[in-house]
Amino acid sequence: MTSAAIYPLTRPARPNASRLAVTLIVAVTLLAAAGLVLAAKLALTPATPTDPSRSLPTLQTSFGAVDVLDIHRLGGPTSQQLGGMAHGVPGLVSAGQAFVQLQVRISADPTGQGGTYAFDQFAVQAAGAKAVAPMSTSFPAGNVSPGMAVQGSIGFVVPVDTAGLTLLYQDPGNRVVSADLGRLPALTTEPGGPKARTPDLGEHHH
Numbered sequence: 001m002t003s004a005a006i007y008p009l010t011r012p013a014r015p016n017a018s019r020l021a022v023t024l025i026v027a028v029t030l031l032a033a034a035g036l037v038l039a040a041k042l043a044l045t046p047a048t049p050t051d052p053s054r055s056l057p058t059l060q061t062s063f064g065a066v067d068v069l070d071i072h073r074l075g076g077p078t079s080q081q082l083g084g085m086a087h088g089v090p091g092l093v094s095a096g097q098a099f100v101q102l103q104v105r106i107s108a109d110p111t112g113q114g115g116t117y118a119f120d121q122f123a124v125q126a127a128g129a130k131a132v133a134p135m136s137t138s139f140p141a142g143n144v145s146p147g148m149a150v151q152g153s154i155g156f157v158v159p160v161d162t163a164g165l166t167l168l169y170q171d172p173g174n175r176v177v178s179a180d181l182g183r184l185p186a187l188t189t190e191p192g193g194p195k196a197r198t199p200d201l202g203e204h205h206h
Contacts, residue, residue: 062173063115110147
């Protein structure tokens with residue numbers, strides 16, 4: 001009588017739950033880190049200046065720097081562009097005035113503790129005139145972490161005949177830093193005449 005050969009029953013090994021959890025955590029962490037690096041690179045990518053010949057300033061702050069990436073003059077916003085919320089602002093940009101929009105980047109030193117930012121920390125002063133607060137901005141108040149940056153636009157209404165503009169920034173360290181913006185730029189144009197370009201009106205203030 002032939003005896004039957006007996007073999008051990010081989011079953012697929014069950015995945016180790018703790019090892020799987022660790023693998024997932026590592027994968028998610030790596031993806032998050034890659035996302036932060038990409039976000040930092042995007043945030044720190046400078047805009048292409050409208051006028052490459054213009055020297056654009058950098059303001060040194062208590063936590064990092066404010067870089068002016070571009071300055072251009074646009075056709076002023078209308079009541080319709082402001083969603084009809086323009087009462088109390090007759091004409092918005094009237095005769096003898098110009099709408100100037102700045103692209104700025106607020107960055108924090110990698111070795112510092114970061115800082116806070118808000119649109120009302122900025123002002124522009126035309127030569128021989130009082131400083132004016134922003135009329136529009138594309139970014140709200142917030143915090144910028146060490147080694148990171150935030151980029152956006154701020155718009156001002158200034159006298160069209162000004163000899164020069166100065167940017168003022170109220171630093172969180174309780175001091176005002178300033179930089180010369182130079183002459184008022186020419187109206188942004190395209191073939192056929194002045195460009196009917198709508199200012200960036202993420203938030204408007206009056």
